[in-house]
Amino acid sequence: MTRAGEELRHVAGSAFGWTRAAVGALDAAVVDQLDHLPAPLAAAGHQARELVTALVRMPLPTAEVQALVEQLHAQRRSIQAMEAQLAALDHQLKLLEDSLHPVEVWVGQVQSLRDAVGQTEPA
Numbered sequence: 001m002t003r004a005g006e007e008l009r010h011v012a013g014s015a016f017g018w019t020r021a022a023v024g025a026l027d028a029a030v031v032d033q034l035d036h037l038p039a040p041l042a043a044a045g046h047q048a049r050e051l052v053t054a055l056v057r058m059p060l061p062t063a064e065v066q067a068l069v070e071q072l073h074a075q076r077r078s079i080q081a082m083e084a085q086l087a088a089l090d091h092q093l094k095l096l097e098d099s100l101h102p103v104e105v106w107v108g109q110v111q112s113l114r115d116a117v118g119q120t121e122p123a
Contacts, residue, residue, distance in 0.1 A: 034045040
């Protein structure tokens with residue numbers, strides 16, 4: 001796993017750990033008080049408690065997040081490889097351009113000479 005993936009896993013684990021601890025403390029404080037409420041409110045409170053408990057106990061999407069981070073890292077490596085290839089191609093084109101410069105100058109001189117002697121090619 002990449003360093004970014006490890007950091008994300010640590011932050012997510014810490015956040016979920018803190019949430020679980022907070023819900024546990026809240027649950028202990030609330031569960032006794034629910035029985036002292038009128039029946040409809042107590043039932044709703046117990047139902048909400050069960051939903052929150054189920055939510056907190058849900059497994060973390062660790063594998064999915066790790067796969068996403070690794071996929072993004074692979075895409076970045078692919079782009080970096082393409083950048084290297086483009087830099088190499090740019091260098092080759094620069095060399096070709098530089099090597100054609102004397103030919104370009106020579107062609108211009110030949111054209112100037114033809115124009116000077118009046119022997120331009122027919123159109």
